[in-house]
Structures are given as C-alpha cells and as structure tokens.
Amino acid sequence: MSLAARPFHANHAPFLDNGQDDPLARALQPPPDESPDQRALREQQQREASRISHEIDEDILESRKAFERRKKAIKILLLGQAESGKSTTLKNFQLAFSPQHFRSEKLAWRTIIQLNLIRSIKQLLEILEEEWNSSQTAPAATGVPPIPPMPSLQPIPVPARSVSPPRILPVPASAPRGPRAQPASPPQPPPPIPVEIASASSSPSSSPPNILGGTPYSHRHLAGMSAKARGKLPAHLVPPLPSPPSSPNPNGSSNTHSLAPNGSNSTTTVTFSPSRPSSTSATPIQSPQPSPAITPAPTLHKPQPTKEKSIRFSTSPLNDSHRRIRLRLLPLMAIEEELTRKLFPEINTRNSFHQSDGTAFPPGIREVCVRAGSGWKGVLSNIISAENAPQNGTNGNANGNGMPNGILKTNGVSRTRRPGTAEGRRDDPTTVLSACRDDIIMLWEDPVVQGVLKKRGVRLQDMPGFFLNDTARIATQNYEPTDDDIVRARLRTLGVEEHRFTMESGAYPGSEWYIYDVGGSRSVRPHWIPYFDDVQAIIFLAPLAFNLMLEEDPKVNRLEDSISLWREICKNPLLAKTTLILFLNKMDILQATLAAGIRVQKYVPSYGDQPNDVQHVVKYFRDKFRGYHKRLSPHTRPFYWHETSVVDTKATSVILVGVREGILRAHLQSVNVI
Ligand SMILES: Nc1nc2c(ncn2[C@@H]2O[C@H](COP(=O)(O)OP(=O)(O)OP(=O)(O)O)[C@@H](O)[C@H]2O)c(=O)[nH]1
Numbered sequence: 001m002s003l004a005a006r007p008f009h010a011n012h013a014p015f016l017d018n019g020q021d022d023p024l025a026r027a028l029q030p031p032p033d034e035s036p037d038q039r040a041l042r043e044q045q046q047r048e049a050s051r052i053s054h055e056i057d058e059d060i061l062e063s064r065k066a067f068e069r070r071k072k073a074i075k076i077l078l079l080g081q082a083e084s085g086k087s088t089t090l091k092n093f094q095l096a097f098s099p100q101h102f103r104s105e106k107l108a109w110r111t112i113i114q115l116n117l118i119r120s121i122k123q124l125l126e127i128l129e130e131e132w133n134s135s136q137t138a139p140a141a142t143g144v145p146p147i148p149p150m151p152s153l154q155p156i157p158v159p160a161r162s163v164s165p166p167r168i169l170p171v172p173a174s175a176p177r178g179p180r181a182q183p184a185s186p187p188q189p190p191p192p193i194p195v196e197i198a199s200a201s202s203s204p205s206s207s208p209p210n211i212l213g214g215t216p217y218s219h220r221h222l223a224g225m226s227a228k229a230r231g232k233l234p235a236h237l238v239p240p241l242p243s244p245p246s247s248p249n250p251n252g253s254s255n256t257h258s259l260a261p262n263g264s265n266s267t268t269t270v271t272f273s274p275s276r277p278s279s280t281s282a283t284p285i286q287s288p289q290p291s292p293a294i295t296p297a298p299t300l301h302k303p304q305p306t307k308e309k310s311i312r313f314s315t316s317p318l319n320d321s322h323r324r325i326r327l328r329l330l331p332l333m334a335i336e337e338e339l340t341r342k343l344f345p346e347i348n349t350r351n352s353f354h355q356s357d358g359t360a361f362p363p364g365i366r367e368v369c370v371r372a373g374s375g376w377k378g379v380l381s382n383i384i385s386a387e388n389a390p391q392n393g394t395n396g397n398a399n400g401n402g403m404p405n406g407i408l409k410t411n412g413v414s415r416t417r418r419p420g421t422a423e424g425r426r427d428d429p430t431t432v433l434s435a436c437r438d439d440i441i442m443l444w445e446d447p448v449v450q451g452v453l454k455k456r457g458v459r460l461q462d463m464p465g466f467f468l469n470d471t472a473r474i475a476t477q478n479y480e481p482t483d484d485d486i487v488r489a490r491l492r493t494l495g496v497e498e499h500r501f502t503m504e505s506g507a508y509p510g511s512e513w514y515i516y517d518v519g520g521s522r523s524v525r526p527h528w529i530p531y532f533d534d535v536q537a538i539i540f541l542a543p544l545a546f547n548l549m550l551e552e553d554p555k556v557n558r559l560e561d562s563i564s565l566w567r568e569i570c571k572n573p574l575l576a577k578t579t580l581i582l583f584l585n586k587m588d589i590l591q592a593t594l595a596a597g598i599r600v601q602k603y604v605p606s607y608g609d610q611p612n613d614v615q616h617v618v619k620y621f622r623d624k625f626r627g628y629h630k631r632l633s634p635h636t637r638p639f640y641w642h643e644t645s646v647v648d649t650k651a652t653s654v655i656l657v658g659v660r661e662g663i664l665r666a667h668l669q670s671v672n673v674i
C-alpha cells in the first residue's frame, strides 16, 4: 500500500525502536554468544570511542569560540613597501600595549642583533677586500711580485626574497577567495603616475605591471658597479666612484652618494649629512696587533703569506695590520653561515642556494631574514638552550631559577652564563663576538678604514640593522638587548605573520587584537590580498624617500612605488569599508636628507621651487596621498595620517594610543555598540 493510501494514524504511529528495524542498531548489538572477555573488550572499545568523540566535540567547541573571538577582535594589517617600517611599527605596538610579551622574546632578538652586527662587519670586510684587490699594481721593474689578492670571503648568500612563500596562516574565515597562496589577479597595466618623479624609473617599462601582482625580479646592477662588493650592497649605498658633491653641504664636508641605475644617463645623486662614529680613533692602525683571542677558523680561509717588501706595490692605504685583523674576524663569517643555515633550512650548503621548487634565489640583498611562521624564535630558543646545556647531561632548560635559558639570577641581578662550558663555545656568536670585540672596534674606528669607506661613498650607518657603533656594548658575554635595540633590529619579513595581542591597558583592557605583518617586497605582495576583507584598519607605511630607489628594482623610485601602492589600496573594493591610516614614516631621515641640501625638485619636478623644508615637503606629499585617497576610495571615508619615526619608541607610543582609540571607536560604531 502506498503511503498516501494508508490511514492517517498509520503514517503517524509512534516509532518503536526494538533494534530490529535499524541496521546500525542491529550492527551494534552484541553477538548472542558473546563471552565475558569479548564483552569486556567491546565495552572498553566503546569507552575509547566515546572519549575520542568527546574530545572532537570539545575541539569543535574551542574552534567555534576562537572563531567568535576572532570575529569580534580588531584586526589590523600593516602594509607598505619593503623596509618601510612595518615590523618596527609592530614592535612598537607590542612594546606599548603588551610589554611583558615583548620583553619575553629578548633572548631571541639578541641573536638577531648579533647577526645584524656580524653582517655589518662582513660588509666592511668585503669593502676592504675590494679596496685591497683593486689597488694592486703591476709588478715593478724590480721583479718583486705584487702581494697576492686578498682571499675571498666567499660570502654566504641569504635569500632576501621568496617568489612564493609557503602558506603561513589559515585563510581568514571570511575570505571567500580560497587559499592564501592563491595567485593575484592577472597583471594590469600600471596607472599613470601623476607625481612626477625624476629618475630612471619614469620609463613605463620600469614599473611592475601590477603593484600588488608578483612580478619577476629584475635584479640590475648599477652602472659603474665594477666590484663584487658593490653589487651586494643595497642600491642606495652604492654610488659610482668618485662622485663630486651635487649640492652644497651646510656642514662643510660632504659625503656624496650617487646612483646611476642601469647605466642610464639619468643619475640620482644622494648627499648624506656627514657623520662619524662617536668615538673615532685619532690614530690609524699601524702595527701588528697582539695575537687574537681566538684562532681564525682554519677551514675558512688560509692566511696568505705576506711580504713586507711587496706592500710598496699596493696603492691602498690599508696595511698588514688591517689584513691581520681581517683574518682574525673571519670566524664570525662561519658563525653567520651556521646560524643562517639553522634559521633558513633551505640553505643546505654554500653552493646549494635554491628554493623548494628548485629555482635559485635571486641575487641581491643579503639580510637576516626568516620565513614568517617558520618558528624562528623557537629555533633560536633551541639553539640557545643547546649552547647553555650543562655538560653533565642535565636538561639545560631547567636552570631552576625561573629565568630564561642562559640567564642566571644571582642576588637579584641577572647575568648571562658563559654558554656551554666554563670557557664558552667557539661556535656561539656571543663567545666569538666578545673575543673579536676589540678588533671590531679597532677596525671600525680606524681613520684609514673610515677614509676607504668615504672614498668609496659607502655609509654603513645608513643600513638597516646597523649596530657597529654599539660594538663595545653588544659584543660582550653579558649582553642583553635594550628595548631600543630590539626595535632597531632588522629582520626582513617573508610572507605574512599574524600576531595576537590582549591589551594589557587602555580604555578596553582585555580586548583582543590581531596584527598582520607582511613582507613588503614586490614578490610577496600577492599574499596580502586574502587578508583584505577581514581587517578593520590598515596602517600604511610610506617613507618619504624621494631620493632613493627600490632594492628589488633599482630603476624604480621608492616614493613613486609607495604612491602607486597607496593608489591600489585606496581603490580596492575589498577595502572600501576599511579605515586607512597613513604613516609618513622615517621623518628623521627626511629631515637629515633635506638638511644635507638634497632638493626635492631634482627628483620630483612637479614640486617646483617651493621651499625645500620639512614642513612644505610633508604638506606636498601628504596632499598627494590625501588626493588619491579622496578620489579613488569607493566610498567617502575619513583620511587619517601621522608623521612618524617609528624608531622613536616614545613618540610612536603616543601616536599608537591615538590610533588604537580611533580604530576601537570606529569598530564599536560599526557594530552599533556606541
Ligand atoms: N631612521 C629610521 N629608521 C627606521 C624607521 N622606521 C624603520 N626604520 C628602520 O628601517 C629598517 C626596516 O624596517 P622594518 O620595520 O624591518 O621594515 P619592513 O617594512 O618590515 O620591511 P620588510 O619586512 O622587508 O617588508 C629597520 O632597520 C628599521 O630600524 C624610521 O622611522 N627611522
């Protein structure tokens, strides 16, 4: 009989579960001839299955709560080109609103700062090597052979860019466009650049097809870059030599840097204000120094035999003492290589420098960098723990004093224990740096070395992560980074990092914030997009570096790139309701640049003959940013901006308090709480 034909009461009869109709219930019934052992086993299995099921339920509940928390939390995305100051702004956030967490990572930052210092030393040695080798003259008629070239440092390449960083974070729940690694939309032709920037970059081909799209790197060596060392330096540090000052320097002396990108006849000249290291020694290095505290690693480079009489064939002011110091500093290169390998496992050997897809990392900037989410802090903690592990086999983590590994507390004063053994270890950066301390200071402060740098137009002081002036403090066994050291440390971001905060103070203590810090290199920008529709606010870092070029494409002006990026952000429909906050960053550098007499008009002809001072320059560019914000935003929205120097933690914390309250207010308004 069909269902419809059955009487009403038959269709609605109560369901009697006698276990015979339901196949699942039938399957779960114990067999009729079950033995007591079989029964015990079955019941145990049922209990285990029930426990697992309960755990899964709890996990789902936790995930749902986390999802709800995250939905209610405030999310901020930090955007801007590479080296614009995004990670530094993040550190300021942590320092201002979550200081305990910030300071808990001190030890990991110590190693990064040591690596920053070693990197500067490496660059200094490469410049000296270049100077030495380029100053050799042909053997004279005497038949005395010239001194041999300085052995190469064989620098360890550190991948500064990743074409396709791995997925780091789960896709935001609300992101509709699939996985994070999804490629960006196909390249579009670049928008016209209304701000005229006079540089080689003004050729359309020098701009990427789409500022948010991944464009292949076009690493170009600067014209006039004859030397290996110059090719390895950031573009703005590598001018052709010699270069006369292009503009008068109010302080009398000049230190001129010029860029002649790609051999073009459009030359960008950068004049820096003169500055010397704080405690420059008045006497040049003349005599051989006492034997080194540690012997140079014999496997790295064999010292070349030198003959005093051959020195007369070198036109270099560098002498044998410089050469010896250099040899004594070589163990630092091995330390850098070792740490880099641990932090960046992709690098297996010196010569194997390939990404996971088999393609070579592009040449160029060698900076301390780790992939986001690669757990570098964990890796460093493990390294530090291993270094501090006592020799008797007890666990190095358990120092029993509640202090992080390696930090001993005695009479309320914390000090760092000599790692590993009482004598310290030769492959530990702290030990080797402190052994090399005097040599580093002597070399850096030597007037002859300073003269070589000046002659070559290189200012290591202007590099990110510069700590050479702090060697006396940092290259010690007891070094603990200050807050300022951590903020100034340079660690290139690859990929996207998520940082969760619970506000420790402020109007809404306990509120949860997520801050996403992204890598700013062009190849990483496509990975920003999946975050766009899940954030309430974007802090956009735009240094007013009107006279500098992009590191990844030395033909593109940095400010021009920032403005193009800003335009893309303003007009993106996914960001239509997002609060955009502009940080005109690196005001201190702008101030120094203008004070050095560099004229904006030379790089931005549309600036005209307006006064070349900070106030007018900032107003001019701020109005440009404001204009695009107004014109390109899909809906009207307020324009927020701040002048910042995010290395100034005090001033930045005041700005961030205002930013935080503003974002919070906008967020509460948007969810109709106020
Ligand atoms: N003088 C000065 N230096 C700054 C300022 N902001 C950042 N820096 C330095 O510039 C370097 C780069 O800053 P980061 O915060 O690492 O730059 P980023 O935008 O995160 O760069 P990527 O991770 O490569 O995208 C660091 O060494 C900072 O100390 C500033 O306002 N003034």
Ligand SMILES: [Mg+2]
Residues within 6 Å of the ligand: 086, 087, 088, 491, 492, 493, 517, 518, 519, 520
């Ligand atoms: Mg960064």
